Amino acid sequence: EAQVTQNPRYLITVTGKKLTVTCSQNMNHEYMSWYRQDPGLGLRQIYYSMNVEVTDKGDVPEGYKVSRKEKRNFPLILESPSPNQTSLYFCASASYKGPNGKNIQYFGAGTRLSVL
Amino acid sequence: KNQVEQSPQSLIILEGKNCTLQCNYTVSPFSNLRWYKQDTGRGPVSLTIMTFSENTKSNGRYTATLDADTKQSSLHITASQLSDSASYICVVSAYNGGFKTIFGAGTRLFVKA
Numbered sequence: 459e460a461q462v463t464q465n466p467r468y469l470i471t472v473t474g475k476k477l478t479v480t481c482s483q484n485m486n487h488e489y490m491s492w493y494r495q496d497p498g499l500g501l502r503q504i505y506y507s508m509n510v511e512v513t514d515k516g517d518v519p520e521g522y523k524v525s526r527k528e529k530r531n532f533p534l535i536l537e538s539p540s541p542n543q544t545s546l547y548f549c550a551s552a553s554y555k556g557p558n559g560k561n562i563q564y565f566g567a568g569t570r571l572s573v574l
Numbered sequence: 575k576n577q578v579e580q581s582p583q584s585l586i587i588l589e590g591k592n593c594t595l596q597c598n599y600t601v602s603p604f605s606n607l608r609w610y611k612q613d614t615g616r617g618p619v620s621l622t623i624m625t626f627s628e629n630t631k632s633n634g635r636y637t638a639t640l641d642a643d644t645k646q647s648s649l650h651i652t653a654s655q656l657s658d659s660a661s662y663i664c665v666v667s668a669y670n671g672g673f674k675t676i677f678g679a680g681t682r683l684f685v686k687a
Contacts, residue, residue, distance in 0.1 A: 563618075568615070
């Protein structure tokens with residue numbers, strides 16, 4: 459079954475304790491992306507990756523790191539989490555069909571993170 | 575500044591009625607526009623996607639329109655069902671050497687029996 463898998467689904471941590479949220483897709487997609495969703499706001503893009511070893515900042519990259527060593531995995535790293543990073547996080551992937559293509563993104567189920 | 579604005583913020587309709595959701599964007603250079611449905615606590619699921627040259631796209635009871643000149647899109651839901659209760663999100667992608675994806679804040683639709 460084609461899917462985007464995020465782990466963990468729920469996480470409570472404390473300020474400053476490094477954490478990683480994993481994201482894996484089994485569709486051989488080139489494009490992967492991380493978003494955060496906060497009440498009253500649309501999803502905001504944190505980082506995205508056009509392919510292996512190619513990553514770029516989205517709109518809200520501060521406090522986050524990513525890596526793309528393999529095509530299927532795109533982990534999100536919070537080196538020193540802070541309470542303002544408490545949010546619902548989504549990973550997504552898409553098959554890249556060029557700048558005018560229909561790059562439908564498939565989303566994971568989400569990770570709800572609370573930083574105390 | 576790249577922005578996507580949706581209206582209304584929320585909407586309550588009776589089962590069986592039709593409704594139309596609006597999306598205005600100021601995203602450039604435009605690549606494509608998508609409508610997603612997001613159930614509470616779940617990831618968004620794609621409903622329709624349109625590129626610059628397309629002005630309408632249907633998916634069952636969902637019909638999206640796009641006016642690239644006025645930078646407006648709408649999502650029309652016909653004969654609403656209780657299961658249509660969800661957030662509907664307008665998403666616009668810009669391509670300028672890399673992809674930027676800008677999400678609207680969504681319209682929260684409640685369908686009542």
